[in-house]
Amino acid sequence: MSTSARSGRVRTLSASSRARREQRMAVKRQRRLLAGGAALAALIATPLSIAAFMGVDPGFPGIDAAKSFMALLNDRSPGDRTAGELTKTKKKAVPEQRALGKINKPQAPVEFEEALAPPPPAMIDAPPFPVALAGLGPLIEIPAPPPGGGGFIPTTTGGGGGGGGGGGTENPPENPPPENPPPENPPPENPPPVVPEPATWATMLMGFALTGWVMRRRRRQGAALTWA
Amino acid sequence: MVLAIAGLASAAAAAWTSGLVDNRSPRPTAKAKPHSWVGSDRIFITDAQNFQARAEGLLDHDVKSILNVTKRMQYGEYRWDDKNVPHGPMWVRVDLTRQIISVFRDGHEIGTAVILYGADEKETPIGAFPILAKIKDHKSITYDSAPMPYTLRLTGDGVSIHGSDVRWGRATHGCIGVPVEFAHKLFDAVSKGDQVTILSDERTA
Numbered sequence: 125m126s127t128s129a130r131s132g133r134v135r136t137l138s139a140s141s142r143a144r145r146e147q148r149m150a151v152k153r154q155r156r157l158l159a160g161g162a163a164l165a166a167l168i169a170t171p172l173s174i175a176a177f178m179g180v181d182p183g184f185p186g187i188d189a190a191k192s193f194m195a196l197l198n199d200r201s202p203g204d205r206t207a208g209e210l211t212k213t214k215k216k217a218v219p220e221q222r223a224l225g226k227i228n229k230p231q232a233p234v235e236f237e238e239a240l241a242p243p244p245p246a247m248i249d250a251p252p253f254p255v256a257l258a259g260l261g262p263l264i265e266i267p268a269p270p271p272g273g274g275g276f277i278p279t280t281t282g283g284g285g286g287g288g289g290g291g292g293t294e295n296p297p298e299n300p301p302p303e304n305p306p307p308e309n310p311p312p313e314n315p316p317p318v319v320p321e322p323a324t325w326a327t328m329l330m331g332f333a334l335t336g337w338v339m340r341r342r343r344r345q346g347a348a349l350t351w352a
Numbered sequence: 353m354v355l356a357i358a359g360l361a362s363a364a365a366a367a368w369t370s371g372l373v374d375n376r377s378p379r380p381t382a383k384a385k386p387h388s389w390v391g392s393d394r395i396f397i398t399d400a401q402n403f404q405a406r407a408e409g410l411l412d413h414d415v416k417s418i419l420n421v422t423k424r425m426q427y428g429e430y431r432w433d434d435k436n437v438p439h440g441p442m443w444v445r446v447d448l449t450r451q452i453i454s455v456f457r458d459g460h461e462i463g464t465a466v467i468l469y470g471a472d473e474k475e476t477p478i479g480a481f482p483i484l485a486k487i488k489d490h491k492s493i494t495y496d497s498a499p500m501p502y503t504l505r506l507t508g509d510g511v512s513i514h515g516s517d518v519r520w521g522r523a524t525h526g527c528i529g530v531p532v533e534f535a536h537k538l539f540d541a542v543s544k545g546d547q548v549t550i551l552s553d554e555r556t557a
Contacts, residue, residue, distance in 0.1 A: 193397055193405040193415065200421040201450035202466050210471055210523050318404040 172323030430465030
């Protein structure tokens with residue numbers, strides 16, 4: 125009974141060590157495959173992402189699906205009718221259907237106007253803590269009231285009203301409106317399309333595939349481990 | 353060697369992804385139409401593309417597919433292809449900025465052409481108009497009985513789609529001029545009450 129049990133244990137031990145070695149090999153194989161997959165994904169993503177970044181059409185078939193509807197219509201359009209097109213004379217003139225263009229006063233574009241004459245900042249925009257008051261010791265503890273309004277509000281601290289009033293008058297020269305404010309949000313020249321770039325698609329799908337594959341593998345291996 | 357593999361892999365990935373994108377669009381009507389129709393003569397429009405165009409305010413109906421016209425069309429040129437397009441509601445989209453008319457049946461584009469539109473002092477109105485009347489051989493009452501074959505009247509004051517000699521450098525008095533043969537096909541295809549949407553990037557209704 126005992127000998128048979130011992131021999132059985134020896135047999136199971138050798139089997140388990142073999143299983144462990146096999147598992148180690150499997151892990152190594154898995155790592156190699158994973159590295160290979162990652163390298164492949166990087167290789168695939170690189171040319172596509174470069175093409176996408178440079179705005180170059182890679183020229184693969186079926187890319188039209190990623191174009192916007194208006195871009196598709198632009199392809200076939202003869203273009204915008206320019207103002208001078210109807211008044212040019214170096215062509216076969218057909219008087220009954222020709223028409224003179226409207227004369228418009230040229231207007232500066234809106235962004236240009238805004239850059240030339242920035243709107244003056246409102247009084248409320250000025251920071252409540254004037255820099256000049258930083259030198260005064262006791263006054264700096266007082267929470268700053270709204271400029272000019274401090275004198276009317278009976279605060280618990282005595283000198284607060286005077287300080288607030290002074291701050292109100294001193295604020296404007298401290299913070300003059302900037303001469304040339306930088307444009308806050310320059311409109312993006314090429315708004316990102318709704319349809320993702322093919323490179324993005326490829327990379328995402330590669331990632332999903334890789335994740336799924338690894339998860340599948342892990343689960344199968346985990347099941348094998350519990351059996352052994 | 354590595355570069356070759358990379359190129360092949362990227363090409364495969366692109367084809368795969370674009371195939372994915374392509375296959376999704378014609379799904380709703382894929383059962384009804386023969387397989388050969390899904391070819392190079394049409395470009396199918398996805399929901400995302402529809403959504404984008406609607407967000408830009410340049411589309412007011414969902415489009416299922418458009419004719420595959422990737423080259424710039426000449427003045428007086430038109431395309432008409434309603435092969436295998438199912439019957440359904442008609443609507444016409446007129447794009448003044450792009451100088452293009454598109455005729456849709458059941459969401460599929462069946463015809464497109466370069467148009468003429470109103471010069472600046474007599475601008476073509478923007479908006480959605482039902483076709484008020486169809487007149488085959490119309491002579492203009494306002495403009496010295498100028499021939500306006502295949503007139504589709506859109507407004508009460510006489511703005512209409514009609515056949516004219518579409519050439520570079522011409523304009524109309526507010527009407528939309530299309531090539532005469534195209535006007536004939538359009539005249540036969542639409543009926544009274546069908547909607548015509550006139551759009552422009554710069555102006556809004």
